Amino acid sequence: MQKFPMTAEGLDRLTEELRQLKVEERPAVIRAIAEARAHGDLSENAEYHAARERQSFIEGRIAELESIIPSVEVIDTSKLSGNQVRFGAHVTVVDEETEDEKTYRIVGAYEADMKNGSISISSPLAKALIGKAVGDSVEVPAPGGAKVYEIAGVRFA
Numbered sequence: 001m002q003k004f005p006m007t008a009e010g011l012d013r014l015t016e017e018l019r020q021l022k023v024e025e026r027p028a029v030i031r032a033i034a035e036a037r038a039h040g041d042l043s044e045n046a047e048y049h050a051a052r053e054r055q056s057f058i059e060g061r062i063a064e065l066e067s068i069i070p071s072v073e074v075i076d077t078s079k080l081s082g083n084q085v086r087f088g089a090h091v092t093v094v095d096e097e098t099e100d101e102k103t104y105r106i107v108g109a110y111e112a113d114m115k116n117g118s119i120s121i122s123s124p125l126a127k128a129l130i131g132k133a134v135g136d137s138v139e140v141p142a143p144g145g146a147k148v149y150e151i152a153g154v155r156f157a
Helices: 008-037 046-071 124-129
Strands: 004-006 072-074 090-095 101-107 118-120 137-140 147-155
Touching: 004 008, 008 046, 008 072, 046 072, 090 124, 101 124, 118 124, 124 137, 124 147
Parallel strands: 004 072, 101 118
Antiparallel strands: 090 101, 090 147, 137 147
């Protein structure tokens, strides 16, 4: 069985999402379907079709989470330290062309969220950063041409 690296926080989020889907969302959509059925003709009942679509999404996500969670390998990032980039690190990089500075946390594929600064360990940027240290430059392939970043900081929190 393939194991997926993940932080403890990421596993907690997935577990809570699964609990919410099973305990709250699934019963709510079942009630919505029953209510829509009570309105009669299902062929033109938009509420019924919307509820069935929602049910399909919920059941699919539950199945996905139930297959992912047992395969998670939790990496305890609280015991990590140093200035070398590894899984769980918060890495500050500076774009050598624009001087823009950004901080990313390298996490598992199922917990990555670019909006919150978390990137997947399998992303091109994370792959380029892993094993490097503060002061190193990395070249990352990008659609508009390669980007070069300098590692300005590494911390584990």
